[in-house]
Amino acid sequence: MDFLQPTTWAEALAAKADRPEAVPVQGGTDVMVELNFDLHRPAALLDLNRVAELAEWSSEPDGRLRVGAGVPYVRLIAELGGRLPGLAQAARTVGSPQIRNRGTVGGNLGAASPAGDSHPPLLAGDAVIEVESAARGVRTIPAAEFYLGVKRSALEPDELIRAFRMSPATGPQYFSKVGTRNAMVIAVCSFAIALHPGERRVGTGIGSAAPTPRRARAAEEFLAAELDWDARLDPAVLARFGELAAQAASPIDDVRGTADYRRHAIGVMARRTLTWAWNEFRSGHFERRAG
Amino acid sequence: MRVTFTVNGRPETADDVWEGESLLYVLRERVGLPGSKNACEQGECGSCTVYLDGTPVCACLVAAGQAEGREVRTVEGLADGDRLDPVQEAFVECGAVQCGFCTPGLVVQAHDLIERVAQPSDAEIREALAGNLCRCTGYEKILDAVRLAAARKAAS
Numbered sequence: 340m341d342f343l344q345p346t347t348w349a350e351a352l353a354a355k356a357d358r359p360e361a362v363p364v365q366g367g368t369d370v371m372v373e374l375n376f377d378l379h380r381p382a383a384l385l386d387l388n389r390v391a392e393l394a395e396w397s398s399e400p401d402g403r404l405r406v407g408a409g410v411p412y413v414r415l416i417a418e419l420g421g422r423l424p425g426l427a428q429a430a431r432t433v434g435s436p437q438i439r440n441r442g443t444v445g446g447n448l449g450a451a452s453p454a455g456d457s458h459p460p461l462l463a464g465d466a467v468i469e470v471e472s473a474a475r476g477v478r479t480i481p482a483a484e485f486y487l488g489v490k491r492s493a494l495e496p497d498e499l500i501r502a503f504r505m506s507p508a509t510g511p512q513y514f515s516k517v518g519t520r521n522a523m524v525i526a527v528c529s530f531a532i533a534l535h536p537g538e539r540r541v542g543t544g545i546g547s548a549a550p551t552p553r554r555a556r557a558a559e560e561f562l563a564a565e566l567d568w569d570a571r572l573d574p575a576v577l578a579r580f581g582e583l584a585a586q587a588a589s590p591i592d593d594v595r596g597t598a599d600y601r602r603h604a605i606g607v608m609a610r611r612t613l614t615w616a617w618n619e620f621r622s623g624h625f626e627r628r629a630g
Numbered sequence: 631m632r633v634t635f636t637v638n639g640r641p642e643t644a645d646d647v648w649e650g651e652s653l654l655y656v657l658r659e660r661v662g663l664p665g666s667k668n669a670c671e672q673g674e675c676g677s678c679t680v681y682l683d684g685t686p687v688c689a690c691l692v693a694a695g696q697a698e699g700r701e702v703r704t705v706e707g708l709a710d711g712d713r714l715d716p717v718q719e720a721f722v723e724c725g726a727v728q729c730g731f732c733t734p735g736l737v738v739q740a741h742d743l744i745e746r747v748a749q750p751s752d753a754e755i756r757e758a759l760a761g762n763l764c765r766c767t768g769y770e771k772i773l774d775a776v777r778l779a780a781a782r783k784a785a786s
């Protein structure tokens with residue numbers, strides 16, 4: 340096995356072009372488990388820890404945030420929690436403090452597990468994934484087009500994930516996750532919501548209840564048509580939203596839960612997160628906090 | 631491959647390291663520091679917690695080569711000669727150690743908590759230790775130890 344240790348992004352891309360079979364390793368919280376258990380013996384590891392720009396984030400001229408693939412959860416929570424509240428809530432549920440000190444959104448995207456906790460808030464918040472190869476340069480992929488199958492993504496073998504781009508929240512965002520403990524659990528299923536009041540639109544993301552993370556599109560369209568943004572939340576609208584969210588899931592039975600349970604829980608979490616977000620929106624609390 | 635890094639303030643060089651090896655393996659089997667325990671090798675138990683450049687991490691999930699040039703501090707590096715660190719003392723006094731397998735990881739993780747948070751609440755202690763499993767104590771004595779260490783630190 341080779342251990343490749345580029346110190347710049349250009350070197351990293353060159354190494355990946357030269358050795359497409361090399362497995363990138365950032366926080367190692369997925370990769371090292373596979374190596375320790377000998378599930379996988381790659382021909383080479385491509386350590387990204389020395390590529391400093393991957394661990395940086397910035398505000399772009401268009402107002403969006405560009406967050407390097409190597410920013411660990413602990414910093415995402417501390418430094419961007421106010422601007423990306425949905426993602427920060429999800430990040431707080433990842434593993435344990437030790438895991439959050441090392442694990443990254445870039446690694447979560449690289450692993451592309453349907454249960455990855457960053458995915459639902461990335462979907463709800465219209466994130467775009469920035470990937471790059473030495474041969475073809477930068478490519479941006481909307482989160483909704485990034486996940487292709489169980490642990491399969493749109494990333495090509497010669498590409499690396501550089502960053503994700505996402506607008507700072509313009510309205511309340513919430514994340515909810517079902518698990519057997521308050522720490523160290525892979526989601527049985529999860530749900531994220533983001534209100535976009537300027538566009539009178541609500542974004543959603545479903546986790547661990549389909550082969551890929553996905554949006555609940557019919558539920559989003561229903562709210563775009565039926566939600567009265569100047570009124571209290573209509574219980575009939577709330578109930579229908581929950582039903583449509585549950586219908587968007589296509590879960591399986593596995594050791595963590597049954598398909599029926601997951602579908603039910605998605606409906607419950609959809610109603611809950613919308614209620615939380617709506618209460619925050621109506622109370623003016625979000626504006627005060629953001630202002 | 632060769633990995634050169636600093637452990638508990640001393641430069642160390644490990645040779646013939648397999649590229650897929652973990653920092654935990656290097657510490658225990660090549661540098662001769664068996665304090666950090668190997669219980670799960672999958673990040674679940676926290677017994678292998680060490681500081682990497684000042685941040686507590688599971689050493690079993692750090693690739694050896696990722697530690698090249700970096701500073702590692704293990705449980706062996708907390709005491710000042712024969713004087714135990716206040717966190718270690720508190721664990722002994724409170725009976726927070728039974729078989730002791732989880733202790734090194736808990737001590738490092740608790741050490742980090744009280745460095746960062748002067749007087750942690752119970753909720754903060756529980757949150758900080760959520761990634762450290764103990765099969766013996768039932769955790770109550772461990773919570774006592776962390777409260778005691780934090781109180782002593784705040785008083786000194």
Ligand SMILES: Cc1cc2nc3c(=O)[nH]c(=O)nc-3n(C[C@H](O)[C@H](O)[C@H](O)COP(=O)(O)OP(=O)(O)OC[C@H]3O[C@@H](n4cnc5c(N)ncnc54)[C@H](O)[C@@H]3O)c2cc1C
Pocket residue numbers: 362363364365366367368369370371372387408432433434435438441442443444445446447448449450454455456457498499500501523524525526672673674
């Ligand atoms: C004990 C434990 C608990 C966990 N709990 C959770 C949890 O609650 N929720 C959750 O979502 N996950 C959890 N995980 C999984 C893991 O921590 C996350 O998926 C994390 O986000 C991975 O990030 P990383 O930087 O450590 O990835 P790594 O292990 O370094 O990499 C993960 C994958 O991404 C690829 N990759 C990394 N960086 C790039 C890049 N820049 N470009 C292209 N590919 C790249 C790697 O090749 C690999 O396939 C847990 C893991 C452990 C060990």
Ligand code: FES
Pocket residue numbers: 667668669670671672673674675676677678679688689690691
């Ligand atoms: S041995 Fe590293 S977390 Fe269990």
Ligand code: FES
Pocket residue numbers: 726727728729730731732733763764765766767
């Ligand atoms: S004292 Fe035995 S596992 Fe904690």
